[in-house]
Amino acid sequence: MTGGLTAAALASIALFAFTMSVTPGPNNMLLATSGLRFGLRRTAPMIFGIQLGVIIQAGLVAAGLGSLFLDHPWLKVVLKVVGSGYLVWLAWHLWMSAALPDSQSARPARWWQMVVFQFINPKAWVMTVTLIAGFMPSDGVYVQNFAVTLLLFTIVGTPSCGVWAVFGSSLRTWLSCGNRLVWANRVFAVLTAATVGMLWV
Numbered sequence: 001m002t003g004g005l006t007a008a009a010l011a012s013i014a015l016f017a018f019t020m021s022v023t024p025g026p027n028n029m030l031l032a033t034s035g036l037r038f039g040l041r042r043t044a045p046m047i048f049g050i051q052l053g054v055i056i057q058a059g060l061v062a063a064g065l066g067s068l069f070l071d072h073p074w075l076k077v078v079l080k081v082v083g084s085g086y087l088v089w090l091a092w093h094l095w096m097s098a099a100l101p102d103s104q105s106a107r108p109a110r111w112w113q114m115v116v117f118q119f120i121n122p123k124a125w126v127m128t129v130t131l132i133a134g135f136m137p138s139d140g141v142y143v144q145n146f147a148v149t150l151l152l153f154t155i156v157g158t159p160s161c162g163v164w165a166v167f168g169s170s171l172r173t174w175l176s177c178g179n180r181l182v183w184a185n186r187v188f189a190v191l192t193a194a195t196v197g198m199l200w201v
Contacts, residue, residue, distance in 0.1 A: 005137065005148055013135050017153040021160035025123045026087055027114075028164040029192045033094060034108040035168025036175070036184065042108050043165045049114025051158050055150055057118055057128040062136075062146050082120045084196045091196075094189035 005013075022028075027050050034043040068075060109117075118124040136149045168188075175181040 005145055009135065009137060010148075010152060013131070013149055013152050014156050016131065016135055017156035018160050020123075020127045021157035022163060024191070024195060026083065026117075026121050026192075026195050027124070028161055029087075029188070029195055030090070030109065030114075030117075031161060031164040032168035033090075033188050033192065035165040036171055036188065037106075037168075038108045039172060040165055040169035043169065045111040046109055046114045047158060047162050047165060049109075049111035050118065050161060051154055052111070053115040053118030054124060054128060054157070055154065056115065057124060058132055058146075058150055058153075061128050061132045076122065076125075079120055079122045079125060080200060083122055084200075086117075086120065087192055087196050091189040091193040094185045094192060 031043060031046060031050075034046055131149065131153060132146075136145050171184060175184050
């Protein structure tokens with residue numbers, strides 16, 4: 001036992017972290033797209049920003065913010081509308097993109113922008129609320145349970161979502177021939193737009 005967290009609880013948290021971090025969603029579409037357009041090294045700060053944003057979110061939920069979503073369901077709708085609008089805007093720009101961006105004039109999202117993005121990302125809110133309310137035991141030392149839960153989630157979640165950045169980056173050389181990049185951008189645009197539908201299910 002680790003501050004109320006049994007081996008079974010730790011395994012459940014790890015499985016939840018892997019499932020939520022590796023499955024398609026707004027964060028992973030952004031990482032794959034950035035990996036394709038800017039490469040893995042320049043995309044790495046985005047991964048850090050995502051994880052930091054999730055940690056901050058989880059801290060707010062553990063402090064009681066999560067109850068707001070239960071008391072005021074309309075907040076979820078606001079998050080979905082704002083998040084959907086951003087993803088549609090991104091998908092449109094991807095669809096219209098015909099070449100890799102010039103490194104001198106374009107840049108990936110900054111780490112702090114990814115931190116902020118988590119607060120309009122409905123999947124991130126669902127993830128953190130479920131993590132704290134459903135997987136972290138309230139018995140034992142609460143602060144210690146929270147720290148262990150977040151540490152395990154970060155250890156498992158970081159490489160899980162990082163796979164998408166690696167995937168996007170690995171396509172850069174192959175897509176440099178002919179019009180492959182145009183079609184790849186359009187595929188990513190469709191996948192990004194499809195995540196909007198996932199937010200409303």
